[in-house]
Amino acid sequence: MGKDTKEQAAGNPMQEFSSSTKIATVVIGEYNEKDELYNPFECREKENANSDLGSLAHLLKSSLGTGILAMPNAVKNGGLVIGGIGTILIGMICAHCVHILVRSSQVLCKRLKRPQMTYAETAEAAFLSGPKSLRPFANASRIFVNAALCATYLGGSCVYIIFVSESIQQVADYHSGTEIRIHFYIAALIPAVLLLGQVRNLKYMVPLSIVANASMIAGFAITLYYLFNDISMAPDVKLFPYIQHFPTFLSTVLFAIEGIGVVMPVENSMQNPQRFLGCPGILNIAMSVVVSLYAVLGVFGYLKYGEAARASITLNLPKEEILGQTVKLLIALAVLFTYGLQCYIPLDIMWKSLKDKCSHKYEGICETLFRILMVLFTVTIALLVPELEPFISLVGAVFFSILGVTIPATVETISCWEGHLGAHNWRLWKNMFLVVFSLLALAFGSWTSISDIIKLYR
Numbered sequence: 365m366g367k368d369t370k371e372q373a374a375g376n377p378m379q380e381f382s383s384s385t386k387i388a389t390v391v392i393g394e395y396n397e398k399d400e401l402y403n404p405f406e407c408r409e410k411e412n413a414n415s416d417l418g419s420l421a422h423l424l425k426s427s428l429g430t431g432i433l434a435m436p437n438a439v440k441n442g443g444l445v446i447g448g449i450g451t452i453l454i455g456m457i458c459a460h461c462v463h464i465l466v467r468s469s470q471v472l473c474k475r476l477k478r479p480q481m482t483y484a485e486t487a488e489a490a491f492l493s494g495p496k497s498l499r500p501f502a503n504a505s506r507i508f509v510n511a512a513l514c515a516t517y518l519g520g521s522c523v524y525i526i527f528v529s530e531s532i533q534q535v536a537d538y539h540s541g542t543e544i545r546i547h548f549y550i551a552a553l554i555p556a557v558l559l560l561g562q563v564r565n566l567k568y569m570v571p572l573s574i575v576a577n578a579s580m581i582a583g584f585a586i587t588l589y590y591l592f593n594d595i596s597m598a599p600d601v602k603l604f605p606y607i608q609h610f611p612t613f614l615s616t617v618l619f620a621i622e623g624i625g626v627v628m629p630v631e632n633s634m635q636n637p638q639r640f641l642g643c644p645g646i647l648n649i650a651m652s653v654v655v656s657l658y659a660v661l662g663v664f665g666y667l668k669y670g671e672a673a674r675a676s677i678t679l680n681l682p683k684e685e686i687l688g689q690t691v692k693l694l695i696a697l698a699v700l701f702t703y704g705l706q707c708y709i710p711l712d713i714m715w716k717s718l719k720d721k722c723s724h725k726y727e728g729i730c731e732t733l734f735r736i737l738m739v740l741f742t743v744t745i746a747l748l749v750p751e752l753e754p755f756i757s758l759v760g761a762v763f764f765s766i767l768g769v770t771i772p773a774t775v776e777t778i779s780c781w782e783g784h785l786g787a788h789n790w791r792l793w794k795n796m797f798l799v800v801f802s803l804l805a806l807a808f809g810s811w812t813s814i815s816d817i818i819k820l821y822r
Contacts (some may be wrong), residue, residue: 402474402477403474404470404473404474404478404479404480405479405636405637405638407479408479408480408632408637409479410635413633413634413635414630414633414634414635415635416634416635416636416639416646419630419631419633419634419640419646420646420649420650422626422630423623423626423627423630423646423647423650424650424653424654425577427621427623427650427651427654430523430524430527430676430695430699431619431620431621431658432584432620432657432658432661433587433676433677433678433695434616434619434620434675434676434677434756435451435616435617435620435658435659435661435662435665435677436661436662436664436665436666436668436669436673436677436680437616437673437674437675437676437677437753438451438612438613438616438617438620438662439451439613439662439663439665439666439673440602440666440670440671440673441605441609441610441612441613441616442605442609442610442613442614442617443602443603443604443605444601444602444603444604444663444666444667445603445604446604446605446610446613447605447613447662447663447666448659448662448663450613450614450617451617451621451655451658451659451662452655452659454614454617454618454621455617455621455651455654455655455658455659456655457769457798457801458618458621458622458624458651458768458769459647459648459651459655460798461624461768461769461772461773461798462624462627462647462651462768462772463641463647464772464773464775464776464795465483465486465624465627465628465771465772465775465776466627466628466631466640466641466647467641467776468486468490468772468775468776468779468780469481469486469628469631470637470641471779472486472489472490472493472779475489475493476489476492476493480632481628481632482628482629482632483509483513483624483625483627483628484506484507484509484510484513485506486628486775487505487506487508487509487771487774487775488502488503488505488506489502489779490505490774490775490778490779491505491778493779494778494779494781494782495778495781495782498778509767509771510713512763512766512767512771513625513709513710513713513767514709514710514713514714515710515762515763516625516759516763516764516767517625517706517707517709517710518707518710518738518741518742519758519759519762519763520706520759521703521706521707521742522742522745522746522749522755522759523752523755523756523759524699524700524702524703524706525550525553525557525703525742525743525746526546526550526746526749526750526751526752526755527676527696527699527752528553528696528699528700528703529546529549529550529553529746529750530546530549530675530676530679530752531676531678531679531692531693531695531696532549532692532693532696533546533549534679534683534692535683535689535692535693536549538683538684538689546750547747547750550743550746550747550750551743551747553700553743554740554743556700557700557703557739557742557743558736558739558740560572560700560701560703560704560707560739561703561704561707561711561735561736561738561739562732562735562736563704563708564731569704569705569708572701572702572704573701573702573705575697575698575701576697576698576699576701576702577698579694579695579697579698579701580694580695580698580699582691582694583678583690583691583692583694583695583698584695586687586690586691586694587677587678587681587691587695588661590681590682590687590688590691591661591664591665591668591677592664595664595667595668596667596668597667597668598666598667598668598669598670598671598672599670600670600671600672601666601667601670601671602671608812609812610808611757611761611805611808611809611811611812611813612753612754612757612809612812612813612816614760614761614805614808614809615756615757615758615760615761615764615765615805615809615810615812615813616753616756616757616760617658617760618760618761618764618765618768618769618805618809619756619757619759619760619764620658620760621654621655621658622760622764622767622768624764624767624768624772625709625767627647634646661677665677674752674753675751675752675753675756676752678691678692678695679692707738707739707742710738711734711735711738714734714738715731715734715735718734719731749817749820751816751817751820753816754813754814754816754817754820755813755817757809757812757813757816758809758810758813758814758817760809761805761806761808761809761810761812761813762806762809762810765802765803765805765806765809766802766806768802769798769799769801769802769805770798770799770802770803772798773795773798773799773802774795774799776791776795777791777792777795
């Protein structure tokens with residue numbers, strides 16, 4: 365996503381309202397001064413709440429995943445100047461969208477007298493408390509957000525399978541002296557991902573997460589060693605992009621930086637949620653660190669490898685050196701073990717909506733079959749599109765532009781519609797710009813990615 369799945373997001377799954385009437389029963393009118401008397405932060409369960417440092421760690425971990433390894437390739441598509449500056453600007457847009465989503469959720473919690481809300485609940489509450497003409501769409505908005513979350517995480521799961529397969533392929537082909545198609549390696553992962561997809565309790569994933577984190581840190585450290593050791597500027601570095609490559613840059617950066625799926629669970633589980641926003645604030649600190657690291661790794665990775673930069677920087681490391689092979693396998697192991705967490709959220713959301721249609725007697729069998737089918741679905745998509753770069757771009761263009769930009773801008777606009785759009789309706793104009801930006805990223809990014817995928821079959 366860039367993005368490893370988020371234990372915190374999964375630890376507090378995107379729980380559905382028992383029914384939309386849970387909110388609808390609240391008298392919804394214009395915001396008034398009495399709403400100030402209710403403090404949602406004081407009504408939250410604090411027994412297992414996270415500290416500020418723990419919340420910061422969750423946000424950093426959610427964004428500093430496999431997406432950062434794609435940044436040199438992103439800067440390659442954006443050019444050195446536009447890529448470096450553009451990464452910072454897109455990071456600022458993503459941070460702002462996270463900010464307005466959390467702020468809207470906090471305001472709606474106060475307005476509707478609820479201690480906390482998930483992402484989907486926030487969207488539903490915004491429609492229910494917005495203009496009367498939009499209130500009938502509240503339930504549809506909740507379903508849409510949950511569908512977007514499921515599609516995003518399943519798309520990320522497909523990226524994980526391709527990434528692991530490409531890493532293992534490089535090492536295995538070098539030692540065997542033969543070139544085996546990547547489809548074989550993807551198919552070979554089926555037993556492992558089927559087992560990971562069957563884990564239904566997060567406590568059983570803790571050992572895997574520990575191993576994954578350790579492997580990722582070690583692999584990332586070795587990658588930085590290769591990157592900054594004897595660094596020199598590649599002869600084919602471009603300062604500015606070809607116009608046809610810019611949508612790929614935009615989509616890849618959105619995929620890498622966006623971690624909006626974890627934001628609401630982290631904020632909801634904080635001991636002091638009022639410190640999430642503001643200056644400096646947990647969000648600002650985390651996004652400053654993330655965007656800086658992404659820009660630095662992207663720029664210097666492109667300077668070193670130039671137009672040879674691959675979809676993941678680890679694929680550029682020398683495959684004939686033991687250290688280079690080690691980092692490929694370490695990060696492949698980390699990503700593989702994170703696959704279960706990546707699938708946990710969408711499978712949990714979908715199964716909760718399906719289990720009522722299954723006989724209680726056969727509920728366990730039905731859930732097992734459902735999980736097998738969904739895991740095989742991700743493997744099938746990976747088999748159909750076994751190239752990492754266009755798939756990352758497609759996931760970023762379609763899912764993260766909607767989930768990370770369009771929905772937060774829409775939620776803020778609707779929740780502020782009754783007299784809170786600011787002087788000259790500046791929030792409306794600002795959010796219209798964000799929606800147009802995300803739709804352009806969606807249109808041109810998906811068009812470019814699909815065109816690249818079609819070329820694979822030609």
